[in-house]
Amino acid sequence: MWKVILRRVLIMIPEIILLSILVFLLAKMMPGDPFTGSINPRAGTAEIHHLMRINGLYDPWYQQYWNWIVHLFHGNLGQSYQYHESVANLIGQRAENTLWLSLFTMVLTYLIALPMGMYAGRHEGKLPDTIIRIYTYVTYCIPFFVILVVGLWIFGYVLNWFPTTGSISATASGFSGTILSRFYHMLLPGLLGALFSTVNIVQYLRSEVIDAKRSDYVKTARAKGVPEKAIYRHHIFRNSLLPIAAFGGYSITGLLNGSIFTESIFSYPGMGLLFVNSISYRDYTVITALVLLFGILNLLGTLLSDIILGIVDPRIRIK
Template sequence: MWKFIVRRLFITLPQVILLSVLIFLMAQMMPGDALSGLIDPNIDPAAIEQQRENLGLNNPWYVQYTDWITGALQGDLGQSFRYKMPVTELVEQRLINTFWLSVATLLITYIIAIPLGITSGRYNDSWADQMITGYTYIGFATPLFIFALVMLWVFGYQLGWFPTGGSVAPGLEPGSFDYVLSKLQHLLLPAISMALITTVNTVQYLRSEIIDTKQKDFIITARAKGASESRVYNRHILRNSLLPIAAFFGFEITGLIGGTVFVENIFGYPGMGDLFIQSILLRDYSVVTAVVLLFGIASILGALISDIILSLVDPRIRIK
């Protein structure tokens, strides 16, 4: 088991290095630089050029990359030219919000998806299966940003059940019960909005696996031996059908990263997705590269976690 994990880590490390190089090169190819639009055009061009020289913006790309990645490994992601603060501190503030939003979304997703998928797969072609399948078809056809806007309008503005912006009510003392409750209230509506759309993939995947497993020879044999229906489902069908859901976990994380970019902007939730969009609009390159790098690493780690979980559940897939 440990050999498998070590091998996967050795594969992951080159992926992260390649990712960092690609992100830096794409940032370099963007028009302008970190000083574009920040300096009064009436200032002497020689002074502007000197400032670029002092910041290292005229160095070759590989020198700039080396300086950037060396600082990143030491926890220094540079300085935000727009927010006038270290990128590390800025990202840390937003990362906490996005982390809890992602955790809440994952929990709600699996709480909804697993019972629906099991019901739909076990009682396929029933009225319950038709209703669940209809829900998944609607979910597949509905863009996340449209659904989030509808949820915000209905439950935020019309019914007033949830806050319509921010991550916590102002004036509350951090750590107090009211503060935690306010955080939860601000978190729920964005998390539920994402979960109701992202859950449809897991429901359909689990339904298909259960229906396919029910037709396998070992299930027919178990029934022929007189095993009870509950035992057949719990010990054979369900156990084997849940294996691919573990592998799907990494894709859930990747989907959440894309979802937070839309949802956080729609709900005015101050997380990494909102910071990413604002930094692009403000041409804050140091923040953009840092956020994209963290998003990419999260996707790679999600795939790694999926492989490890799947190897724990089913040792047959471990690499020899």
């Protein structure tokens, strides 16, 4: 098993190199530059050209790429043009916020989705199942950002139940006060995110349970005289959860994608918001670093899924 993991990690190296080239080129292909509008408005184009030149932005792409990679290996992700701060610092501050929000969303998602999917599958065709199905279809049809905006409007502005921006209130103090304030700020975006991401898991789990219910091995268990409750506990639920467990790794991808919407709409200072801002400022160093980071996290998510599956499913023993 360890050999396979090592091999998979080694395979990731060329993947990451390829990804970095692609990311770098795409960032460079964006029109515009990081200086127009950010310096002294009376400065002429000559000054911008000068800034572009001393920052190496007129060099051929492979040279720029090479410089970037060399710096990367020295642990230097470069300076943000927008914030005049090192990119590593910049991301470091936000990563924590995104991590907490993503973890919170993930926990909520599974807390909602697992009981819902199992219940719907077990009581297929009954009224609660119909309601759950309607919920999943309706939610699936609405774009994520619409859910977020409407949720923010209703619960944040109209009802005024939740804070509408930020990750912590400025007046929060003390250890427990900080934690509570953080939690309070995550509650609405986390709930809305979970509401959206449960949909796939509920539908998947529901159909897994229905399949398992009709499987031959469940018939065997019935013929053994195993009571219905135990059949669900030992046979149906366990076997249906397997693909969901494997899904876990991939859900990192979904959370990162989701963070871009959630954080921009809730002005939540995380990586997603930073990413959107950097794109509008053409803050190349931040964009490339973030996309590369997202890419690596995705690859790790996939690897994690395979490892989880290898552990929980005896048929996929990695040798």
